[in-house]
Amino acid sequence: MAAGGVEFSEFVQHLFLGLVQGSFWVLLALGLSIIFGLMGIINFGHGAFYMLGAYVGFTVSDLIFSPFLGPNAGFIVALASVPIVMFALGMVFERYVISRIYNTENERFSGVLIMFGMSIFLPDFVRLLWGRPGKPFNIPPMFQFSLFKTGTLDITAYRSFTIITAAILVALLWVLIYKTNLGMMIRAGTNNNTMVKVLGINVSRIWRLTFGLGIALAGFSGVMIAPLFAVDATMGELILVQTFIVVVVGGMGSFIGPVIGGLILGQLWALTPLVGRTQYVVQNWTGTVIGPDFWEKASDILLFIVMAVILLLRPRGLFGQEGAFD
Amino acid sequence: MPILETKSLSKHFDALVAVDSVDYSVDSGELRSIIGPNGAGKTTFFNMIAGDLLPTSGQVIFDGADVSEVPAHERSHLGIGRTYQITNIFPKLSVLENIRIAAQSRKMTFNLWSTVPSHKELVEKSDQILERINLTEKRDELAGTLAHGEQRYLEIGIALATDPKLLLLDEPTAGMSPEETIQTGEFIKGLADPLTVVLVEHDMEVVLGISDKITVLHNGAFLAEGTVEEVRANAEVQRVYLRE
Numbered sequence: 001m002a003a004g005g006v007e008f009s010e011f012v013q014h015l016f017l018g019l020v021q022g023s024f025w026v027l028l029a030l031g032l033s034i035i036f037g038l039m040g041i042i043n044f045g046h047g048a049f050y051m052l053g054a055y056v057g058f059t060v061s062d063l064i065f066s067p068f069l070g071p072n073a074g075f076i077v078a079l080a081s082v083p084i085v086m087f088a089l090g091m092v093f094e095r096y097v098i099s100r101i102y103n104t105e106n107e108r109f110s111g112v113l114i115m116f117g118m119s120i121f122l123p124d125f126v127r128l129l130w131g132r133p134g135k136p137f138n139i140p141p142m143f144q145f146s147l148f149k150t151g152t153l154d155i156t157a158y159r160s161f162t163i164i165t166a167a168i169l170v171a172l173l174w175v176l177i178y179k180t181n182l183g184m185m186i187r188a189g190t191n192n193n194t195m196v197k198v199l200g201i202n203v204s205r206i207w208r209l210t211f212g213l214g215i216a217l218a219g220f221s222g223v224m225i226a227p228l229f230a231v232d233a234t235m236g237e238l239i240l241v242q243t244f245i246v247v248v249v250g251g252m253g254s255f256i257g258p259v260i261g262g263l264i265l266g267q268l269w270a271l272t273p274l275v276g277r278t279q280y281v282v283q284n285w286t287g288t289v290i291g292p293d294f295w296e297k298a299s300d301i302l303l304f305i306v307m308a309v310i311l312l313l314r315p316r317g318l319f320g321q322e323g324a325f326d
Numbered sequence: 327m328p329i330l331e332t333k334s335l336s337k338h339f340d341a342l343v344a345v346d347s348v349d350y351s352v353d354s355g356e357l358r359s360i361i362g363p364n365g366a367g368k369t370t371f372f373n374m375i376a377g378d379l380l381p382t383s384g385q386v387i388f389d390g391a392d393v394s395e396v397p398a399h400e401r402s403h404l405g406i407g408r409t410y411q412i413t414n415i416f417p418k419l420s421v422l423e424n425i426r427i428a429a430q431s432r433k434m435t436f437n438l439w440s441t442v443p444s445h446k447e448l449v450e451k452s453d454q455i456l457e458r459i460n461l462t463e464k465r466d467e468l469a470g471t472l473a474h475g476e477q478r479y480l481e482i483g484i485a486l487a488t489d490p491k492l493l494l495l496d497e498p499t500a501g502m503s504p505e506e507t508i509q510t511g512e513f514i515k516g517l518a519d520p521l522t523v524v525l526v527e528h529d530m531e532v533v534l535g536i537s538d539k540i541t542v543l544h545n546g547a548f549l550a551e552g553t554v555e556e557v558r559a560n561a562e563v564q565r566v567y568l569r570e
Contacts, residue, residue: 179441181430184419188427191418198378198414199431199488200402 006277009153014270020159020228022266023166027221028239029246029258030173031214037190037253038210041098041111045118046218046243047236049086053219054226054235055126057082058135075140075227082223083216090215094208119240123233134232143227162224169217170259177255186210190253245307251320260318265303272299328387329354329522330375330492335384337370337546344370346546347384352492357518359533359540360526363566367546368526369411369496375524376408376494377401389491402431407490409481411497411526417470421461424469424480425452428487452487459483459513475506479513486517493517495525499532511536 032046057078066074101110143158177183185206189196197203222236229235242265250261276295283289310317330352337345345367352358362368373379375386377398386394393401416424429448456462459479464472469480478498485493498514499507515536517523527533533540540557542549550560557563 180439181441181445182439184423184427188416188419188423191416192414195414195416196427197399198402198408199428199484200399201427201431 006274007152009151010277011271011274013153014274015267016153016155016159018267018270019163019263020266021269022263023163024221024225024239025243025246025266026259026262027166027169027217028243029250029262030170030255031217032243033247033250033252033258034177034186035211035214036247038186038193039098039111039207040108041115041211042108043115043214044112044240045115045122046214047240048119048122049090049215049236050218050222050239051231051233051236052089052122052126053082053086053222054137054231055130055135055222056085056219057223057226058130058137058231062135062137071138072140072142078223079220083220086219087212087216089219090212091208093215094211098211099204099208119236123236126233130233132233134230134235137226137229137231139227158227162228165224169220173217174255182206182209242303245303247317248307249310249317251317253321254319257317257319265306268302268306269299272302327354327390328352329389330524331385331387332371332375333385333387335371335374335386336382337367337374337379338382344546345374345381345543348543348546348548350541350548352522352524354491354522355519356538357515357523357536358525359537360524360543361528361530361533361540362543362549364528365545366543368528368543370546371543372408372494372496372524372526376406402488402490405489405491406494407485407488407492408494409478409485409496409498411500413474413477413481415469415477415480415484417468419469420466421469421472421480422449422452422456422465425455425483425487428484429455432489455483455487458486475502475510478502478510482517490521492522492524495523497527498525499527499529507532 028046028050032043035041035043060081061071061074061078064074065077069077097114098111101107101114104110139158143156143161145157146154147157147160148155175183177186185196185201189203189206193203196206225235246261246265247258249265250257250259273292273296275298276290276292328351330350332348332350334347334349335345336343336347348371350371360368360371370379374381375388377393377396377400381394384394385392388401388404388406391404393404396404416427419427426448429451430445433448453462453465456465459482461472461476461480461483464476469477472480478501482493482495482498485495495514499510502510511532514523514525518538525533525537530540534554537554539551540554541551542557542560542563544566549566550557550563552560
């Protein structure tokens with residue numbers, strides 16, 4: 001079966017890759033959105049913490065545990081320990097750095113500056129500790145097989161694992177936000193922060209936990225994506241921009257927004273290069289053929305175009321609440 | 327014994343004197359009202375009692391202790407509950423959760439990771455309050471979807487859930503229909519004793535029937551105090567307020 005010259009199996013392959021990419025965007029966008037919703041901090045350091053998570057995972061897995069326990073167990077230890085380490089790190093960072101700006105003039109702008117500073121500091125810090133070149137991070141042997149393989153279609157085990165893990169995390173996060181006491185207070189604080197304070201609730205503890213949670217999610221995403229790419233000090237840069245696009249498109253102040261936004265953009269991003277493989281190849285006005293190369297590049301640019309269109313037509317995003325930035 | 331006293335309480339905003347040396351005293355269990363035309367300094371006075379504003383000079387004494395410099399959230403724990411002129415609730419939380427979060431604020435240690443229905447006594451307490459404010463049927467609806475009057479009741483419920491000794495209500499009937507206003511008056515009357523209630527109103531009719539005593543502020547200063555009849559008969563009050 002083929003549509004316009006593209007094999008169906010190739011189409012499914014791209015759907016699959018889009019789902020993988022989208023899953024990571026969803027995890028990062030949720031962390032970004034929850035921190036912003038409660039604390040009003042636009043976390044430009046989110047990508048840097050994601051990158052740091054990957055390096056911590058590399059250290060735990062390749063340097064500490066794999067030599068003794070083997071690469072599979074080493075990787076599992078890394079997956080389990082990185083969120084804990086990053087959660088603690090996030091809380092310490094909130095306590096000793098971010099909390100200093102609360103109730104100061106230009107609180108939000110200070111937050112942006114601090115987190116932007118982290119996005120510059122952390123990569124250099126990582127280069128200092130781990131060296132300038134990136135680190136290879138292999139797919140653990142237990143995941144080195146395909147669940148399904150035919151022609152160009154290859155549903156690999158590890159990529160499937162990331163999708164399922166992301167789905168479970170999103171579900172757990174939903175339970176946390178909508179069914180637990182902490183979640184109720186996060187929602188209350190996001191909704192009406194002054195009121196929470198007036199009720200005499202210990203807001204600082206909620207904020208600390210929330211920031212830790214967002215950073216833990218970022219770090220976990222970093223270590224989970226590491227086997228798919230190499231670990232590198234700049235790995236958080238592009239994905240940070242893409243995550244912001246997901247949040248803008250999905251909408252601030254809602255849980256479903258970043259989830260749907262991430263999944264839709266993941267598909268757009270993955271399917272766009274296919275256009276170049278169709279028989280409907282276009283020529284521009286000079287007669288140059290707009291071929292596969294164009295559509296490969298277009299996929300990155302399309303994200304920005306979608307964001308621009310959303311900002312023009314529906315500034316609060318697909319599922320966002322009006323006034324989320326007030 | 328007074329549960330609340332203010333001594334020469336003043337608030338200046340630069341050159342503007344919003345509240346000018348007010349002495350005020352409320353006994354435990356009383357239902358009191360503060361009235362005055364717009365700009366009389368009622369809400370500023372109120373905010374200083376609740377701790378949302380700190381006084382320029384003078385004292386606020388609550389339950390025998392000087393709380394003039396104590397921040398609002400600590401006064402909440404001491405037993406001062408309040409509502410706001412503009413409804414202040416959590417629109418995106420359910421009605422039950424609105425009450426529940428206030429009840430929860432009284433517990434110092436709390437397992438944040440436990441599920442919402444797991445603390446039985448808090449849910450029971452919240453349900454009792456819902457019963458009192460007549461919102462049991464709307465228990466699981468989002469607070470933001472309630473009618474205006476219901477939201478005002480919910481806000482009072484939130485304040486009640488914090489176990490206050492003193493309840494401060496800022497224009498509780500603002501925006502209500504005349505019928506709702508009468509009902510709300512009766513409801514507030516039912517709250518007083520053992521609770522002490524102080525309400526601020528712009529509209530004198532609201533407070534006429536229910537208050538033990540009415541205090542009139544004008545231009546930030548104390549003008550008159552007494553029963554409904556006394557205040558009505560007061561020539562000064564008639565001049566600045568009733569004829570308005």
